[in-house]
Amino acid sequence: MAKVIGSVxxxxxxxxxxxxxxxxxxxxxxxxxxVRSEEVAADTVGAGIGEFVLLVRGAGAxxxxxxxDVKNDVNDCSIVGIIDSFDK
Amino acid sequence: MAKVIGSVxxxxxxxxxxxxxxxxxxxxxxxxxxVRSEEVAADTVGAGIGEFVLLVRGAGAxxxxxxxDVKNDVNDCSIVGIIDSFDK
Amino acid sequence: MAKVIGSVxxxxxxxxxxxxxxxxxxxxxxxxxxVRSEEVAADTVGAGIGEFVLLVRGAGAxxxxxxxDVKNDVNDCSIVGIIDSFDK
Amino acid sequence: MAKVIGSVxxxxxxxxxxxxxxxxxxxxxxxxxxVRSEEVAADTVGAGIGEFVLLVRGAGAxxxxxxxDVKNDVNDCSIVGIIDSFDK
Amino acid sequence: MAKVIGSVxxxxxxxxxxxxxxxxxxxxxxxxxxVRSEEVAADTVGAGIGEFVLLVRGAGAxxxxxxxDVKNDVNDCSIVGIIDSFDK
Numbered sequence: 132m133a134k135v136i137g138s139v140x141x142x143x144x145x146x147x148x149x150x151x152x153x154x155x156x157x158x159x160x161x162x163x164x165x166v167r168s169e170e171v172a173a174d175t176v177g178a179g180i181g182e183f184v185l186l187v188r189g190a191g192a193x194x195x196x197x198x199x200d201v202k203n204d205v206n207d208c209s210i211v212g213i214i215d216s217f218d219k
Numbered sequence: 220m221a222k223v224i225g226s227v228x229x230x231x232x233x234x235x236x237x238x239x240x241x242x243x244x245x246x247x248x249x250x251x252x253x254v255r256s257e258e259v260a261a262d263t264v265g266a267g268i269g270e271f272v273l274l275v276r277g278a279g280a281x282x283x284x285x286x287x288d289v290k291n292d293v294n295d296c297s298i299v300g301i302i303d304s305f306d307k
Numbered sequence: 308m309a310k311v312i313g314s315v316x317x318x319x320x321x322x323x324x325x326x327x328x329x330x331x332x333x334x335x336x337x338x339x340x341x342v343r344s345e346e347v348a349a350d351t352v353g354a355g356i357g358e359f360v361l362l363v364r365g366a367g368a369x370x371x372x373x374x375x376d377v378k379n380d381v382n383d384c385s386i387v388g389i390i391d392s393f394d395k
Numbered sequence: 396m397a398k399v400i401g402s403v404x405x406x407x408x409x410x411x412x413x414x415x416x417x418x419x420x421x422x423x424x425x426x427x428x429x430v431r432s433e434e435v436a437a438d439t440v441g442a443g444i445g446e447f448v449l450l451v452r453g454a455g456a457x458x459x460x461x462x463x464d465v466k467n468d469v470n471d472c473s474i475v476g477i478i479d480s481f482d483k
Numbered sequence: 484m485a486k487v488i489g490s491v492x493x494x495x496x497x498x499x500x501x502x503x504x505x506x507x508x509x510x511x512x513x514x515x516x517x518v519r520s521e522e523v524a525a526d527t528v529g530a531g532i533g534e535f536v537l538l539v540r541g542a543g544a545x546x547x548x549x550x551x552d553v554k555n556d557v558n559d560c561s562i563v564g565i566i567d568s569f570d571k
Contacts, residue, residue: 132227132243132257132258132259136425136483137425137481137482137483138482139396139425139449139478139479139480139481139482140478140479140480140482141449141476141477141478141479142477142479143440143441143476143477144440144449144475144476144477145439145440145459145475145476147458148449148475148476153449153476155396155425155481155483158256160256160257161224161225161227161243161257166256166257167256168422168424168430168431169396169424169425169430170396171396171449175233176231176232176233177231180483185227185229185232185236185241185259187293187294187295188295189277189295189453189454189455190277190278190281190295190454191277191280191281191292191293191294191295192293192295192455193454193455194235194290194291194292194293195233195293198291202458203458203462204455204458205451205455205456205458205459205473205475206451206455207451207452207453207454207455207456209293211232211233211236211293212229212231212232212233212236212241213229213230213231213232214227214228214229215227215228215229215230216227216228217225217227217243218225218226218227218228219224219225219243220315220331220345220346220347246344248344248345249312249313249315249331249345254344254345255344263321264319264320264321265319273315273317273320273324273329273347275381275382275383276383277365277383278365278366278369278383279365279368279369279380279381279382279383280381280383282323282378282379282380282381283321283381286379297381299320299321299324299381300317300319300320300321300324300329301317301318301319301320302315302316302317303315303316303317303318304315304316305313305315305331306313306314306315306316307312307313307331307356308491308507308521308522308523334520336520336521337488337489337491337507337521342520342521343520351497352495352496352497353495361491361493361496361500361505361523363557363558363559364559365541365559366541366542366545366559367541367544367545367556367557367558367559368557368559370499370554370555370556370557371497371557374555385557387496387497387500387557388493388495388496388497388500388505389493389494389495389496390491390492390493391491391492391493391494392491392492393489393491393507394489394490394491394492395488395489395507400513400571401513401569401570401571402570403484403513403537403566403567403568403569403570404566404567404568404570405537405564405565405566405567406565406567407528407529407564407565408528408537408563408564408565409527409528409547409563409564411546412537412563412564417537417564419484419513419569419571432510432512432518432519433484433512433513433518434484435484435537453541453542453543454542456543457542457543466546467546467550468543468546469539469543469544469546469547469561469563470539470543471539471540471541471542471543471544
């Protein structure tokens with residue numbers, strides 16, 4: 132779980148990252164409190180600043196950004212869902 | 220090891236996550252004490268709120284949720300067992 | 308490195324975990340002092356309570372538990388050696 | 396996200412690392428503050444000392460350094476972009 | 484980055500670990516200060532006690548120890564270089 136807090140601009144980067152929205156995300160707990168340090172995640176669901184999102188890392192992240200061309204995709208962290216609510 | 224403490228609702232998400240029960244889990248030690256921060260895990264064994272469960276991450280998590288179609292599954296954390304007891 | 312401190316019983320679990328000895332392990336340093344939080348690891352070398360062991364995670368863990376059928380094995384942490392001594 | 400703070404020289408190393416610029420990087424948050432401990436990352440975009448960069452780990456790192464020969468590449472951390480700005 | 488501080492002896496272990504030098508390593512920063520907890524890493528470059536080394540984890544570690552037979556190699560942490568100097 133994380134909160135989208137901004138984005139990074141990077142012109143000099145791996146070709147596979149071109150055209151991707153690279154968001155700054157702050158991992159959170161289900162009360163919205165920050166846990167661990169910020170990360171950069173490629174957005175795949177149209178998440179906006181301030182929204183709570185689902186993150187995946189590693190090969191799962193590449194499957195989200197490159198449905199069919201994971202072979203050359205260097206990405207290792209993706210936003211794969213926007214959280215509507217936490218039910219506890 | 221973790222304790223199930225709730226679930227998240229997410230309508231805008233990767234297609235591979237549709238139909239999955241996405242649970243909020245609190246990693247614990249064998250005394251039930253919380254360790255590290257909460258995570259979201261896809262349930263594969265019918266775990267309920269308050270139950271202690273076994274978690275796996277990465278490719279193992281995808282093998283649990285997508286027996287036969289891991290190729291497009293973005294999931295990276297799954298509940299794969301309900302703990303009956305800790306024997307120490 | 309870890310110390311075996313117990314085991315977990317789980318009847319409702321992923322089929323690939325059936326028949327496995329799921330041990331509770333406490334990661335340690337080479338002085339035997341606890342570091343980080345406890346984990347569950349599948350035993351593959353007959354480790355007993357109180358023994359110091361070698362752990363591997365991820366795909367390496369599946370190679371240890373499922374020599375020939377990693378395809379359906381959800382496991383992501385295995386005991387792969389019993390430590391006789393730490394030489395420093 | 397990380398800041399490049401130096402480089403390491405290593406003559407006795409795995410063949411797949413020969414010819415690579417191995418940089419010392421300090422993970423940071425989006426305010427440039429250090430978070431977690433330093434790491435070594437293979438540069439793939441010409442990053443210099445003092446620049447803020449994007450890091451990827453695991454298989455993604457190998458895809459960045461060995462576009463076509465990941466099979467023998469042992470690398471597990473790569474610099475894959477130079478950050479121009481953090482927009483929050 | 485890590486410092487080699489010793490080795491472990493393990494006779495009862497996964498076959499793929501037989502014949503490997505299993506070293507105790509202390510992760511460090513570029514000032515040689517300890518960071519995080521100790522780990523066990525398979526040596527692939529002839530590193531000795533007291534030397535600063537490059538570590539890789541996961542599949543990269545297996546590519547270093549089993550150039551041609553990663554299929555059965557359970558290893559998930561390898562020493563892949565001896566650090567001559569840190570340039571900052």
